[in-house]
Amino acid sequence: MVHIAGVNDIVMWIGFIVLIIIFLVLDLGLFNKKKRVVSIKQALTWTGIWVGLSLLFSLFVFLEFGNDAGIKYLGGYILEKSLSLDNIFVIFLIFASFKIEAKYQHRILFWGIIGALIMRGILIGVGSALVERFGWILYIFGAFLVYSGIKMFFDKEEDFDPHESWIVRTIHKIVPVSRDHKDGRFFITDKKRFAITIMLVTLIVIEFTDVVFAFDSIPAIFGITTDAFIIFTSNIFAILGLRSLYFVVERLHGMFEYLNVGLACVLIFIGAKMLLDSFIHIALLLSIGIVFGIIIISIIYSIYFGKKVKAKAV
Numbered sequence: 103m104v105h106i107a108g109v110n111d112i113v114m115w116i117g118f119i120v121l122i123i124i125f126l127v128l129d130l131g132l133f134n135k136k137k138r139v140v141s142i143k144q145a146l147t148w149t150g151i152w153v154g155l156s157l158l159f160s161l162f163v164f165l166e167f168g169n170d171a172g173i174k175y176l177g178g179y180i181l182e183k184s185l186s187l188d189n190i191f192v193i194f195l196i197f198a199s200f201k202i203e204a205k206y207q208h209r210i211l212f213w214g215i216i217g218a219l220i221m222r223g224i225l226i227g228v229g230s231a232l233v234e235r236f237g238w239i240l241y242i243f244g245a246f247l248v249y250s251g252i253k254m255f256f257d258k259e260e261d262f263d264p265h266e267s268w269i270v271r272t273i274h275k276i277v278p279v280s281r282d283h284k285d286g287r288f289f290i291t292d293k294k295r296f297a298i299t300i301m302l303v304t305l306i307v308i309e310f311t312d313v314v315f316a317f318d319s320i321p322a323i324f325g326i327t328t329d330a331f332i333i334f335t336s337n338i339f340a341i342l343g344l345r346s347l348y349f350v351v352e353r354l355h356g357m358f359e360y361l362n363v364g365l366a367c368v369l370i371f372i373g374a375k376m377l378l379d380s381f382i383h384i385a386l387l388l389s390i391g392i393v394f395g396i397i398i399i400s401i402i403y404s405i406y407f408g409k410k411v412k413a414k415a416v
Contacts, residue, residue: 114331122338125155126216145349152343159339163332170386174327177390178336181326181368184397185319186344187358188254188365190351192311200304206286210305211345217309218316218344222337225316230330240328240376243321247373250318254366269310273303318369325372326386357405364400368393 156179164172193214197207232239273279278297280290288302323333351358371392375384384392 118331118335118338122219122342125342142350142353145346145353148346149343149350152339152346156339156343159335163335171329171332173386173390174329174332175336177326177386177393178323178332179340180390181323181372181393182319182337182340183343184368184393185315185322185365186340186347187351188362189312189315190344190348191358191362192315193308193348194352196304196307196311200300200307202301202304206301208345208349209286210301210308211348214305214308214312215341215345217305218312218341219338221309221313222316222320222341223334225313225320226330226334226337229320229324230328230333233324233328240324243324244373244376247318247322247325247369247376249373251366251369251371251373254362254369267307267310269307270303273298273306279303322369322372325376326389358401360404360407361397361400364396367396367400371396 160172160175160179163175193211197210202210278295279300280297281300286301288299288305290297290299320333320337323337327333372389375389
């Protein structure tokens with residue numbers, strides 16, 4: 103198992119968390135200040151900003167910890183960013199199912215990302231502790247990824263209906279739910295009684311969905327590195343740009359018909375790599391190149407051979 107000297111220093115962890123909090127405060131103040139429909143130009147600008155910040159941090163990792171750590175960070179970032187695209191498509195379906203207006207979607211996504219950051223931190227901590235103590239669990243992760251990849255081939259996003267999920271049915275049993283969200287609120291007083299709005303139900307479903315997807319993406323990154331700091335930082339930076347990336351992908355959703363096939367291949371490849379690593383060792387750079395290549399090929403194939411769906415106007 104590879105460890106990087108100084109990574110576990112509490113100052114390094116606190117410094118990174120403070121940096122993320124600053125980014126979130128800026129995001130809340132600049133990008134989430136007004137209720138508005140986010141244009142594709144704004145979404146592309148902010149996507150570029152988040153990617154730029156992620157690459158700047160990779161430069162810090164290269165300079166502070168060396169080339170090996172920097173390559174692993176970039177590999178983890180690319181992998182997590184790629185797998186998050188499938189999550190974005192499901193979020194698109196959730197918003198459509200609950201009929202959430204476009205001008206309120208960015209608010210739900212902001213709080214959804216904060217919840218995702220917390221949950222990913224917990225899951226990464228648990229996963230790292232398990233791998234540290236039980237090295238053989240990587241084989242379980244690998245088998246699970248192969249199974250998830252094969253299952254993804256046969257799953258259809260169009261079949262997903264959040265209204266039929268047990269989490270939504272449970273919410274309705276526990277607390278009154280109002281469709282009147284009162285200008286984007288999560289809580290209201292409906293007929294003199296407390297109620298949550300469909301906005302909060304949507305947020306809860308998105309959070310639950312992210313946890314489900316994390317069971318694919320987090321084991322996958324262990325196929326690249328077992329260092330908790332590299333896993334955590336690459337995961338967090340990949341998640342930070344999801345909200346702006348959503349508004350880009352949402353407008354181009356129909357152009358990526360075969361992307362889920364590519365993502366399934368990525369999961370199968372990483373899982374097989376983890377299972378066969380003792381017999382066939384694939385160099386890290388080659389692994390990253392294969393993952394990146396699969397995603398690019400699936401996107402190009404979707405554009406040229408998939409259904410031609412006109413992107414939404416800005």
